[in-house]
Each structure stands twice: as C-alpha cells, then as structure tokens.
Amino acid sequence: MLICVGVSSATLSALYFTSTLTKDIYRGNFLRDFARQSELEQLVDIDIEYNSFYIAGQDDKRVYLANYTNPLLVATYTIESREIKRFAVKIVGFDSIERPNICRMRISGSNLYIMHGVHPMILRGKIDEWTVKPLIIKSDDYFDQCVPVSPNSFLFRYFSKSASGFSIGKKNLYRQTDFIFNHEVLTRQGDGIFSLDGMLDLEEHSKKAAYIYTYRNEFVVMDTNLSIIKRGRTIDEFSKAGVRSSEVEKGRTMLSGQSNVVNKTARLAADFLYVESNVLAKNEISKDFQDYSVIDVYSVSDGKYQESFHLITKGKGKLSDFHILGNRLVGIIGERLVIFRIPFEMEQRVQ
C-alpha cells in the first residue's frame, strides 16, 4: 500500500508542478494610471452575512441589495442611519416561480423589477411597497440579461435564432409589436454564445447602454434605440477571445479548455464606463494584484482610458459586484458591503 501511496503522490506532484497552478499570472504590456488612488475614501465596510447578495440599485438615500439564492429578498442600506433592513417581496398574481434562481432584480427610480428570462416574465412594483405584479410578456420571448429602460420597455440580451447566437434587443411591453433588435452590436469570434459573452448595463439618466465583453478587450456603447454610439477597447491586449467551447450533444454547447477572463463587472455611470479588469498591468505587482480588484475608467464620449483605482479585497474575498452613483461607489466584497467616495471630478474630467 505504501508503494501505491508513494507512486500516486509522485504522479500528483508532477502534475501539479507542471501545471498552470504554479505559474505566475499573465502580465500585460500596458500601464495603469493610479494617480488619484489616494483620493479614494472608504466610508463604509460592514458585514452583510451572506456572499450571495448583488446590487440591485441605489438612490440618494439608500443602497438596494438583491440575492441570488433568495430572489424575493431585498436588503436596504440607508446611508444616513447606516442601518440595514430586510424585506420580502410579495408577488401578486401567482404563488410560486419555477427555477427561482434565474430571477434577477433591478431597482430604477421608484420601481422594482424582478426579471426571469426563462419563464419568461417581468414583475414590476414600487419600492417601499415591496409587492410586484407580472407584466404581460409573450411566452416565447426568452431573454438572458435584461435592463429596464422605462417602466414598460426593456433592453435585453437574448439568443437569436437568425443570428444563431446572442444578440441585443429591445421591447416595449405596452406595445407588444414594438420589438427591435440589432445583430451588429455583438460580434462573434467563434461560437455565438461564449466568444461574445459579456455584461449589459444601462445608465439611468442618459439612458445609454453598454455591453462589455468578458473574454476580449472591447466594449460597445449604444443608445436606447440600439444605435451604436461608440466601440471602444479596454487597455489590455486581448483582442481575440481566449475561450473555447465544444458542442457536447445536439443543441448543448459547453465551455471547454482554459478560459481567459479579461473583463469582469462593468458599470456605466454619467459619462464614464467603469470596468473591473482581470489583467495585470506592467506597472503592478502580481502578488498585490491578488489582494485587490482594479477598476479601469473609460470616457464614453471618446472611448479613451482615463485612469484606474483599486479596492483592497485582502482577507474579505472577491469583489463580486459594484455600482456607482455620482461620487459613491458601492461594492460587495465577499460577505461585506463597502462604500467609497470616488474623486468627484472623475465625472467631469473630459470637457
């Protein structure tokens, strides 16, 4: 038996030491500008008990958190009183939801939206009443990511049969026939699912939308009619998506091989795009890189890189979500809610 243990351990060691687990992370050939890192001020750092929260929205007075495991839970953090309150959202109209983990919540203005792309359904209600009613939606209008443009119209990513891949569309539920799509927004590099994966976000006031690719250094900014305003590049050099997939059976495609995540969470706020990047810059220390999350800022009007700042995550976990309103950056790191004041002039840097 000892021989078995010995030989097995030797094999495992060989596999481990020759694997990518022992290699240093990739270092890009670009520089990051942390000039105003010292102006970042941490205001709040509190325990929210679970790591399954994400940010549904924020307004002047409160931050709203939704939850992946409990889709009807809303937690609010009031800035002034520093209090956390929890509410259970009630659905008027039916008792239970199939596959509730697909639900995503978004708060915009005084409206609360719960969106389920597979049912499919969109529920809407008012915050502080915490009840939602289903909006009329066709039974085959499936969607994947969805953001509300107005109480009745929504921008979403969906799987398009004609494009055989993801595409961006917009629908006005009040006028059922009002469905527009733009297959030019998302460009594929291989398959139509993983190679163009990314995050869709909407800017509340200017009503601009942006899509940031996960596996390549591109983002697209568009208006609410899906016209492309700007195509930009993030500062890393990964123009080709480092992701592979295989069709394991008819109609079922799986991610395979090692995938290279370039951009993580991204948010639009005022005239800037904030992108959490996964790529180490030439002027960063790789050991420190694992202890913080870096956010790169881009101007929406010219698509140019502005500056970067990092949020320390050491000992707390990973930055799983963030959201920006004015000069307030709210983030979820592990089981903690953090709030920072970002230098306000960041909003007006590009004249």
Next chain:
Amino acid sequence: MKRLAINLISALIMAIFMYAATSKLLEYNVFVAQISRSPMIDRFAGYVGWAVPSIEILIGIMLLVPRLRLIGLYGSFTIMYLFTGYIAIMLIFSPSLPCSCGGILSKMSWGQHLFFNIVVVLMCGVGIILEAKRRETDHEELFLAELQTTK
C-alpha cells in the same frame, strides 16, 4: 465475519466504480469538456476521458473475481488516492473549481466529495488488510490441512 466485511467492501466499491464509469461514458463529451477545464489535467483531457472509465470498469470486474480481488483492491485504493489527492490540491491551490464527476456524485460540493473519497480510500485500505490477512490464514489452513493428510 471478516469474509463478510471483505465481500461487502468489495461489492460497495465495485458498485461505486461501475456507477461512476457508466455515468461518465453515457455523457462522454460532457466529461471530456469538464476535464479540459481543470488546470492540472487539461493537457490529457482526451486520454483521461477514456482511460478513467475503462480502468474503473476493469477494477470493478477484478473485484468480482475472488482470485483477482486483492489486485482489484490495490487498484481501487490507488485510483481513489489519486482522485482524493487531485481534489485536495484543487481545493488548496486552484482559484476556480470545475466540476468533473458523474451522476449523484456531481451533486456533492468539492468539500463533500473530498470527505466521501477519503472514506472510500480508507475502506479500500481496510479491504486490502482484511483480504491479505484472509489469504494468509487460508494458506496456513491449507498448509496445516495438507500436513494432517500426509501424516
């Protein structure tokens, strides 16, 4: 009593291996895709894809045949030790965890799977000790019996 324990252990391990092997083979492409996502063995994804289920079935058959049972137990001990070591290394060193198991076993979290594997490795070890001892005493009894008859 010891014989019962050995039979039970062998039967259980055989069942686990057969189940794991068939569920991998039934969804072969899925299994290979999952393996290709693992940082340590992605280079061998194709080989591991057919080798692991084949070895599992082979060991399962060996456990059925009394003469090959001890070899089967050594084999299952080694394989389970390898699997357990792999899970342990991934849990400690890997930033992300792909899932690459079969059937019910894939419903377990990586931590639960580690625990399950350790239990099976220990079971194999116990099986080996009991079976080796049993063969020894059987040979002794056989030897003594022959001694008696030749007297």
